[in-house]
Amino acid sequence: MGFNLLTEPWLPVVRLDGGRQEIGLAQALSDAASYRRLVGATPTMTAALHRLLLALAHRVYRPLDAARWAELWQAQAGGGLPQAELAKYQDEHASRFELFHPHTPFFQCPALDNEPGSTAKLVAHRATGSNRTLFDHTTAVQRPLLQPAEAARWLVTTQAYDTSGTKQPYRTERSAEGGLGNRFGCVLVEGATLHETLLLNMQLYHPEAELPPRTTAQDRPVWEAAEPPDPEPDARPPLGWTDLLTWPSRRILLSTTNTADTTLVDGVVLTPGTRMEGNLVDLEAMAAFRRPWLKGNKQGDFKPVTLDELRGVWRHSQELLLSSDPRWWNTWRGRLRAKGPLPAQEPQRQRPAALDHIAELVEDGLIAEDTVYTLRVFGQQLGDQGGDTYAWYEEAIPAPVALLRAESARVGYLIGYAVSLANDLGEQLKLMERQYSADFHRQLTKEQEKKLTDLEIWYWPRLAAPFAAFLRELGEAIRHGTCETEPAERWGTTVLELADKAAWQWLEGAPRRNRSLLTASAHFDDFQRARHQLHRIFRGGLARYSTPIEEDA
Known part of the structure; x- marks a missing residue:
């Protein structure tokens, strides 16, 4: 049984009326004006899911210049983001969003042949190995079953925020640095709707023209790679902005069990992945x-x-x-x-790069100077040895547009x-x-x-x-x-x-x-x-x- 992240409900959102529901990636874009926020079970999950959705939005809508960005911004009043581009992208890449695809499972490495371990390795609040927690008492032999939607959310979060230290080796390499998200407070500019939030955090995206800076023509999110990653860990610089947003810091493969009416995740292989080469200050725009x-x-x-x-x-x-x-x-x-x-x-x-862009939009009449946005900053603190999670953080500060434009x-x-x-x-x-x-x-x-x-x-x-x-x-x-x-x-x-x-x-x-x-x-x-x-x-x-x-x- 398949589970396609474009169409199946798995992203947790808050509607404008305050109610909560889960939606697919395609609906998150097409109906973004109908939702207030995207909110995960932890601050790290919220940040990781936003980065994933932003990578998809850049690839679908490609705001090549200020005029295109303005068109997307104003689309909120006309029914939402354009459907034609989304449908075209969905037709071209739908199979790459299948969570359990036999050859190209989403954000995973199908060539891993290790024995799957407990799903507790994936869920941050579960106790596993040296990652001790206060209230959870999962043991190494227990294998909690995860619904596909929950497994997908933790898969994306683990790629961005996994702890450092010793991991199950694919062959010999055991040591892995923490996920990229551990290195900075992830800054999200929040608007009145999810539509506004996405656009406020979208950069002008034209890989052939190296926009944003240090984005190459080869840039692509992880699901657009020609082949799934090699199971051996490696190191390389990012290809560009959407590559960085979906950075594969781990090689992961979910194992499943089938019941009468659904597929459940019953285990996971998690090994070292790709180390990022380069200076973070030159690459990361959400910090x-x-x-x-x-x-x-x-x-x-x-x-x-x-x-x-x-x-x-x-x-x-x-x-x-x-x-x-x-x-x-x-x-x-x-x-x-x-x-x-x-x-x-x-x-x-x-x-953060988004604030430079916002400061310019007042001149174009797209944003009023008396607007006050909210900056939400997400982070995770690891323990002294880096192998366990000490704390999750989410903080907010007001961002008056007039202050962003102060000269x-x-x-x-x-x-x-x-x-x-x-x-x-x-x-x-x-x-x-x-x-x-x-x-x-x-x-x-x-x-x-x-x-x-x-x-x-x-x-x-x-x-x-x-x-x-x-x-x-x-x-x-x-x-x-x-x-x-x-x-x-x-x-x-x-x-x-x-x-x-x-x-x-x-x-x-x-x-x-x-x-x-x-x-x-x-x-x-x-x-x-x-x-x-x-x-x-x-x-x-x-x-x-x-x-x-x-x-x-």
Whole structure:
């Protein structure tokens, strides 16, 4: 019995009325305007399924230029994405979407001849091998049966987010790096419908003209390859954008069992696949990058923005939202050479490619400047050895179009000061708690140093909502030409109040007497002095950029 991913229901979506259902890939494109979101069982699944659907959309509709993209964008009002191109593509490639095809099974390697293992290897929340989980107790001999739709979703997710470490070898090679998605926070611009979301994240796609950059004429998603992959692992650079979106980091083959009315997946072979060669910053368009500051006012290599267990991704708003224009970096370097107070750190950065495109669409009248989109950022953190999943993440921050179009480096400095104030106050709260503990205990071990403090757990989650309000207000100030420092001042007041509340709760929340009370009070006083100094620096920074500054050439 077949299961064709173009037509069979397997993609989990939310309708505009809030109801949920599963649909095939073809329906996800043809009726995209009828759905609000695509939502998987985990953040990693949501990201992986979006990347798969985007690869298909690029190949079906091929937005070669801005006019074609505009036509696809406006198709939402006329009944949805064009049917003729979809039908033509479906006729040409339908067999390559068969999950259980005997010769070309979707996203799999039929030449694998290993003994299938448990399907727990495929499902991230299942316990298998060294991938221990807290609540699942699947043993190595158990083989949970998966419905085809569930197996297909986990197949796509595993290719993007599988853990690293030792895998079942096809012949000899056992070691495999983690799936590509583990290396960065995957950024998705979300619109009001799935139609808008797809178009907002689609790049101009013309492989023969090397669009997007570093896309070759040979680019194709994994299902369009002339032959299924060789079972031996290999390494190569991506052929282009859709190749990267469907990167085969593993060689996988599902095994099945037939019942009276359906086919179920009862096992899986999972071995090392293709290692990506090349610099991620030159290839990955759904990520933000920054060059971290090193000693001596030098910057390191570009690093992708990833998600943190506690500190929100909003701390990377400069990299996620603001222009990558090198003129802003020149302004920063020029001020490093100057005498006097330095501005907030302004990193060299690269935002997701979709945001550069959105910033241009206002000029064409396709997007209103008062629009506020949502950036959803998905990620996975592996354990210390990389062989198990520590946490999944999904965070959201507002993306005001006016902020995406900001042309002044002053905006970057204001956001930099806002983030720095939160970071520095958080560090002082942590220092207060750690130094108090150190006065009564031996030096902390490395494991104890890594452990989150109670103040960190209380402080950081409370900052996401007020920072989102700050971004929205800053976008409005830019759009209306009003004072841009006022939203930053309101943010500063809020974060200082939260830090004060955290410090007072720490001081008064535990019964102390004698030496412990005196010691706690002394560290609280140290925090207050540091807090006032940080506030002074913040106010000085805002004053410096309260009026337009002369930009460096």
